[in-house]
Amino acid sequence: MMRGTARAQRKRRLVLATMLALPLLAYLALCLLMYGRQQSLVYFPQGTRMDAVHTDYAIKRDGVALRGWLINPGQADALIYFGGNAEAIEGMRTRLSRWFPDRSIYLLAYRGYGASDGEPDEAALVGDGLALFDHVRSRHRQGDVALIGRSLGSGVASQVAAQRPVKQLVLVTPFDSLAEVGAGHYPWLPVNWLLRDRYDSHRHLANFDGQVLVIRAGRDQVVPPVHTNRLIAALPKAPEVVDVAEASHDTVLSGDVPVEAMARFLAR
Template sequence: MAKTALALLGVAALAWLAVCVLLYLQQRSLVYYPQFTRSDPAETDFSLDRGDAVLRGWIVNPGRGDALLYFGGNAERVEDNRDALADWAPARTGYLPAYRGYGASDGTPGEALLLADALALYDLVRQRHPEGGIAVVGRSLGSAVAAHVAAHRDVERLALVTPFDSMVEVARGHYPWLPVRWLMRERYDTASLLPRHEGPVLVLRAGADTVVPPRHADRLVAAQPRQPMVRNFPGAGHNDIHLHPGYDEAIAGFLR
C-alpha cells in the first residue's frame, strides 16, 4: 500500500510539473487571441513602421485638434468600435490601432513589444496633434496597455474598461493550485503604473465578470493615491459590458 501511494503521489507530482511547464511555455497563447481579429491591410487608415513589424489601424473623426487613442482586448477587433469611438468624442480624432499580430498588423504579440508599440503609437498621435489633448481608453488587456501609456506620456484623460490590478493576480485566481508568480512572463502590473498618471481616471466595472472578476478592478482602484471615478454595471459580464445601458454615455461624458 505504501509503495502504491508513493507511486500515485509521484505520478501526481509529475503531472503537476508538466502542467507548470506547459503554462510557462504556452502562456502567450492563453493571453493573446489574434487569430480572431485578422483583417486586410488595404482596409486600414494609417500605419506605423516599427522596424520589425508594421502596425496598422483605423481613424475616425479626422481633422480634429484633440485626439483619442483606443487599445482593445485580447480577442477584440478594434475596428468594430469605430462608430462608438466617433460618438464618444465627436470633437476628437479617434485612433484604433491593432496590436502587433492582430488585425492587419505584422508581428507576434508579447508584453514588452506591445507596451513599446503603444508608446510609439502615442508619439505618432502626438506628432499629428501637436497642440491638442490626447485621451486614452483601454479595455481588458488594453486597460494595462493604456495605463502604461498614461504612466509614461502626457494623457489628458484615461478610461479603463474591465481593468485589473495585474495579469499575475488574475491568473492566480484562475489557477490557484499553480505557482503563477514564478511562471508568468506576461505580467501587466497595472496597479503599480497607474499612480504615475496625474489626470482624471474612469473605471468601468463589470459586476458579473467571470474572466476578470471585479475584485481585480476594486484592488486597482484601492491601490491608487488619487481615487478614480468608478461606474459600476452590476449585471455586466466581461464581454457584454458595452451592451448595457449607460456604458456609452459614461465614457462620452467622461471624455467631454
C-alpha cells in the first residue's frame, strides 16, 4: 500500500515537473526561432530589387558589387543619403534633387537591396558606407560631404560620421540603439541578448564634434520618440531638433517644415 502511494506521488511530481517545463521549453524554442530569423525582421529588401541596368554607378567592396544613383552631378559639395530598412531609395531621387540642387547626391542600395549583390548585416553596411564616403570624398576633394540617415540609415550614417571627417549630419527618425527599439516592440523577448546587429548610435556618436540636425516624428510607432530623445540626450553637443508633431515614421518628410530645415542646415 505504501509502495503504491509512493509511486503515485512520484508520478504526480513527474507530471507537475513536465507541465512546468513545457512552457519554458516552448519559450526557449521561440527565442531560438527569433534568433535564427532576426535578419529577416531587421532588413526588408524584397520590395526594392531591380535590374542593374536601371542604376547609375557601381562600386565594389570585398568582391561584392554595390549599385546606386547619382543626382546633380558636377557640384562642388556632395550629400550621401542612407535610407530605411524597406526603402527603395531611388524613389527619393526627384525630391532630393529639388531639395538640394547645389549638391551632388549619392544613393547606394544596401547589400541585397536594389541591384546590389550580397546579404545585409551591420558590419557589411557600415563598411560599405565608409567605402562610399571615401569614393565620394575622392570625387569632391575641394567640397564638403554631408550625410543624411533615415531610420535604419541613421544607424549607418552615425557610424560613418564617427569614423570620417563629417561636418554636417542629418538624422531622420533616428534611434539610440536598434536593440533598445526591438526590446520595446518585443518586451517578452531578451532582445538585448539575441540581437546581433545593434546599431548603437548613442555610443558611436558619443564623441562626434560636427553639427547634427534631428528630425523627430511625433506619431512614430516604428521608432517611438523616446528612442530619438535618448539619442539626443547622448550627443556631446546639443543638436538642432525639428519636431513634426503629426507625422508618422513614413510621412515625416512629407511637409515643408522638415525639408526647409534640412535645406537651411546644409546651406550653412
